[in-house]
Amino acid sequence: MLHTMSSTFDDIENKxxxxxxxxxxxxxxxxVMLGAGFVTxxxxxxxxxxxxxxxxxxxxxxNVDLINMDVKNIxxxxxxxxDTVIMNPPFGTKHNKGLDMRFLxxxxxxxxxxxxxxxxxxxxxxxxxxxxxxxxEAQVLAELRYDLPNTYKHHKKVSVDIQVDFIRFFVDKx
Numbered sequence: 594m595l596h597t598m599s600s601t602f603d604d605i606e607n608k609x610x611x612x613x614x615x616x617x618x619x620x621x622x623x624x625v626m627l628g629a630g631f632v633t634x635x636x637x638x639x640x641x642x643x644x645x646x647x648x649x650x651x652x653x654x655x656n657v658d659l660i661n662m663d664v665k666n667i668x669x670x671x672x673x674x675x676d677t678v679i680m681n682p683p684f685g686t687k688h689n690k691g692l693d694m695r696f697l698x699x700x701x702x703x704x705x706x707x708x709x710x711x712x713x714x715x716x717x718x719x720x721x722x723x724x725x726x727x728x729x730e731a732q733v734l735a736e737l738r739y740d741l742p743n744t745y746k747h748h749k750k751v752s753v754d755i756q757v758d759f760i761r762f763f764v765d766k767x
Contacts, residue, residue: 594620594709594735594759595620595623595624595627595679596627597734597735597759598677598679598707598709598761599627599628602707602761604676604677604706604707604709605624605627605628605629605677606627606628606629606630607628607629607630608629608630608675608676608677608706609629609630609631609632609633609674609675609676609677610624610629610630610631610632610633610675610676610677610678610679611632611633611634611635611674611675611677611678611679611700611703611704612624612632612633612634612635612678612679612680613635613664613678613679613680613682613696613699613700613703614635614636614664614680614681614682614683614696615634615635615636615641615642615645615659616636616638616641616645616681617641617644617645617648618634618644618645618648618649618657620679620680620681621634621645621657621679622648622649622652622654622657624679625652625654625656625657629656630656631656631657631658632656632657632658633657633658633659633660633675634657634658634659634660635660635662635664635667636659636660636661636662637661637662637663637664639661642659642661645659646659664682664695664696664699665692665695665699667699667703671702671703672702672703673702673703673704673705673766674703674705675703675704675705676704676705676706676707677704677706677707677708677709678700678701678703678704678707678708678709679708679709679710680696680697680700680708680709680710680711681710681711682696682697682710682711682712683696684712684713684716684755693710693712693713693716693720694720694723696710697710697712697720697723697724697762698727700762701727701729701762701764704762704764704766705764705765705766706763706764706765706766707761707762707763707764707765708729708761708762708764709759709760709761709762710759710760710762711737711739711757711758711759711760712757712758712760713755713756713757713758714736714756714757714758715756717733717758720758720760721733724762729762729763729764730762730763731760731761731762731763732760732761732763733758733759733760734759734760734761735758735759736756736757736758736759737756737757737758737759738754738755738756738757739754739755739756739757740752740753740754740755741753741754741755
């Protein structure tokens with residue numbers, strides 16, 4: 594995914610990147626390795642951010658900031674602060690209904706260039722319609738299979754394969 598963002602669209606190298614729901618920092622660290630100018634990771638889980646901080650230290654990276662904040666609470670003052678926004682949001686189903694779209698809407702407000710996100714393929718029509726309603730051009734770059742392990746109480750199976758779209762939202766505000 595990051596390679597596509599960088600090599601096909603030039604959306605990583607020397608760019609400011611926001612990683613929404615960054616977790617332990619996989620996408621952020623990969624962005625730095627591909628030459629990102631600066632990365633800011635946002636997550637509400639302090640334990641994930643602690644692990645992310647350790648990963649940054651282990652990789653000896655000094656161009657990453659971590660912000661302990663719920664993505665839903667990122668407000669005024671952050672608009673267009675980043676060239677590129679990357680995210681793997683909660684899928685917005687069951688207990689997180691609509692949360693994926695809140696992440697996406699926040700990402701669009703933060704980005705001056707592009708947003709990259711993963712969404713369940715079954716929600717593609719809805720996601721693309723919302724992007725159009727928001728005046729954003731969306732392009733499905735790939736359809737992926739994601740093996741989701743049983744990590745929450747409401748998960749009934751050991752794991753489940755989920756069809757996921759990797760989507761680029763072109764928001765060019767330059």
